[in-house]
Amino acid sequence: xxxxxxxxxxxxxxxxLSSCYKTEEDATLEDYDITLTYYDKxxxxxxxxxxxxxxxxxxxxxxxxxxEWESFYTSGDAGKIRNKIISEFKALGYTEVSDSENxxxxxxxxxxxxxxxxxxxxxxxxxxxxGYWGWYGGWYYKNTNYYDPYxxxxxxxxxxxxxxxxxxxxxxxxxxxxxxxxxxxIEDNGEDGDPNDAPEIIFNWTAHxxxxxxxxxxxxxxxxxxxxxxxxxxxxxLKK
Amino acid sequence: xxxxxxxxxxxxVLGFSQKASAQEPDATGFIRTYAQPGGMLSxxxxxxxxxxxxxxxxxxxxxxxxxxxxxxxxxxxPISLGGGLSWQGFYQKYDRATYSTDGIAITSTxxxxxxxxxxxxxxxxxxxxxxxxxxxxxxNMGAFHIDKQDQIGRYYVQDESWHxxxxxxxxxxxxxxxxxxxxxxxxxxxxxxxxxxxNYNSLSQLxxxxxxxxxx
Numbered sequence: 042x043x044x045x046x047x048x049x050x051x052x053x054x055x056x057x058l059s060s061c062y063k064t065e066e067d068a069t070l071e072d073y074d075i076t077l078t079y080y081d082k083x084x085x086x087x088x089x090x091x092x093x094x095x096x097x098x099x100x101x102x103x104x105x106x107x108x109e110w111e112s113f114y115t116s117g118d119a120g121k122i123r124n125k126i127i128s129e130f131k132a133l134g135y136t137e138v139s140d141s142e143n144x145x146x147x148x149x150x151x152x153x154x155x156x157x158x159x160x161x162x163x164x165x166x167x168x169x170x171x172g173y174w175g176w177y178g179g180w181y182y183k184n185t186n187y188y189d190p191y192x193x194x195x196x197x198x199x200x201x202x203x204x205x206x207x208x209x210x211x212x213x214x215x216x217x218x219x220x221x222x223x224x225x226x227i228e229d230n231g232e233d234g235d236p237n238d239a240p241e242i243i244f245n246w247t248a249h250x251x252x253x254x255x256x257x258x259x260x261x262x263x264x265x266x267x268x269x270x271x272x273x274x275x276x277x278x279l280k281k
Numbered sequence: 282x283x284x285x286x287x288x289x290x291x292x293x294v295l296g297f298s299q300k301a302s303a304q305e306p307d308a309t310g311f312i313r314t315y316a317q318p319g320g321m322l323s324x325x326x327x328x329x330x331x332x333x334x335x336x337x338x339x340x341x342x343x344x345x346x347x348x349x350x351x352x353x354x355x356x357x358x359p360i361s362l363g364g365g366l367s368w369q370g371f372y373q374k375y376d377r378a379t380y381s382t383d384g385i386a387i388t389s390t391x392x393x394x395x396x397x398x399x400x401x402x403x404x405x406x407x408x409x410x411x412x413x414x415x416x417x418x419x420x421n422m423g424a425f426h427i428d429k430q431d432q433i434g435r436y437y438v439q440d441e442s443w444h445x446x447x448x449x450x451x452x453x454x455x456x457x458x459x460x461x462x463x464x465x466x467x468x469x470x471x472x473x474x475x476x477x478x479x480n481y482n483s484l485s486q487l488x489x490x491x492x493x494x495x496x497x
Contacts, residue, residue: 068374072390075434079385253435275379275386 074252074264076271080278084245087281089145091138092130093217098122099149104156104206113152118262125266126150126212129273134281146245147220149213154254158204206254210265212272216243246279248272321361321454323466325349325492329369332471332485339373339429339484340393346370349490351403359407364400365421369488371395380433389434395484397474398426399446412459417468421448425474427484444484446474454494462496 098119100110113119126148127137138144222240230238250268254261273279327347331340351365375391401423409416425446430439452468467490474484 068390068392072374072377072392073435074389075436076388077385078387082384251434271379271388275381275388 070253070255071264074268075249076268076275077249077251078246078272078275080246080276086245086279089135090281091136091142091144091217092146092148093138093140093144094123094127094130094148095150098210099151100154101151102154105154119152121262122150122152122210122265122269125269129269133273133279143221144217146217147215149215151211151213153209153211154206155209156204156206207251208254208261208265209249209251210268212248212250212269213244214246216245219243246276248276319355320363320497321353321355321494322497323349323351323353323365323492323494325351325367325466325468325490327367327369328489328491329371329472329486330488331371332487333483334481335371335395335484335486338480339431340371340395342371342373344369344371344486346372347488349492353403353405359410361405361407362403363405364402364423366398366400369397369486371397371486387433392430392432392437394428394430394432396428397472397484398428399448399472400424400426401446401448403450405450413456414453415456415464416453417451419450419452421450421470422446425472427474427476429484440478444474444476446472448472448488452490464494464496466490466492466494 097114100113100119102110105113130148131137135145219240219242223242226234226240248269250265250272252261252264252268255264325348327344327349329344329347331342331344347367347369349365349367351363351367353361353363355361371394373393375393377388377390379386379388381387401421403419403421405417405419407415407417423446425444426441427444428439428441430437432438448470450468450470452466454464454466456464470488470490472484472486472488476482476484
């Protein structure tokens with residue numbers, strides 16, 4: 042009887058211990074995509090009628106090779122993003138015009154593609170924090186092991202280094218008149234002008250579509266296009 | 282692995298010590314421990330159900346990630362005093378949704394985490410004495426370390442802090458063998474953590490403990 046009971050108690054303890062090893066989290070890369078918009082609440086968007094989207098998407102990056110950079114424009118990625126933005130504004134009831142027709146607002150899309158390296162340090166288990174072996178990993182790991190296909194993962198004693206790439210598309214809606222005043226100021230002052238005196242460009246609406254890049258270009262692009270849709274869905278006040 | 286060896290060693294020591302002190306057990310079982318001061322050590326698995334503000338504002342999902350270790354010292358009366366510590370992890374994922382406030386809207390997935398680590402004192406009273414079932418009521422109080430994280434997308438805000446907490450308790454110890462020094466404990470504690478931050482008055486959970494208990 043005693044043996045049986047001791048076995049039972051052992052089983053209980055083992056059950057308790059094994060529950061500490063739970064590491065799975067139900068997160069996918071897409072779960073980390075963020076779409077954020079902000080706007081001037083006092084502005085009446087229906088006072089705008091015409092718009093122009095800048096001729097191409099500006100690209101900023103700290104890791105892209107010259108070839109990749111070029112391919113962004115030649116492969117049609119930049120064009121897809123631009124066209125998506127144009128069609129969204131048209132669907133809201135605005136009319137696309139050329140620069141010479143003095144659009145009411147001008148849209149500047151900027152894509153930043155950044156690579157960064159981070160380090161996580163795992164406290165030694167003897168420090169006594171429960172669940173070090175992965176349980177607590179619920180958050181220590183949240184930026185690492187789900188992305189194994191996307192970035193290198195170099196465990197060493199007590200610390201891990203990892204790199205990852207993020208992509209952020211910023212869509213700025215600038216007041217057309219304020220842009221024209223600014224351009225005039227640049228023309229008048231040239232390079233000698235004090236930037237502090239430059240007239241302010243007014244942004245009434247800004248959207249950020251951000252995510253950690255996956256390995257599939259097509260998937261990344263689809264996520265970006267979906268994010269642009271989300272940005273417009275978030276902003277019902279834009280509708281004319 | 283090392284951890285496992287320590288636990289195994291602990292168990293065997295406990296097992297042997299029990300045999301070594303195998304004086305003829307009297308029919309009263311645990312009652313003996315009231316008369317002869319001694320202790321009771323429990324290891325429990327915790328199932329936690331979020332309550333109150335925590336349930337409505339943060340995490341409503343039941344947690345099965347938790348363990349507890351506690352010790353009780355019996356006096357020459359049906360009461361015991363002791364202490365313990367435990368660890369619990371709560372987590373909930375909220376599907377992609379849009380949150381708007383004052384000119385800003387954000388669409389993403391939210392992940393909420395709460396890890397609690399209480400170190401507490403306990404007091405218990407045992408109203409009934411039978412050979413197999415020993416019900417008790419008690420109260421625990423102590424310091425709770427909180428690690429609370431609100432995550433949206435891959436960004437999170439973390440609050441790590443200490444708070445006072447109180448845990449009223451009811452439960453029972455079940456012995457399978459009246460003569461053995463081992464039993465199964467089932468108990469419920471209402472964890473009330475005094476957490477007066479933002480839109481919270483408290484963080485509270487109803488916890489069910491299932492554990493192994495040794496009379497030492």
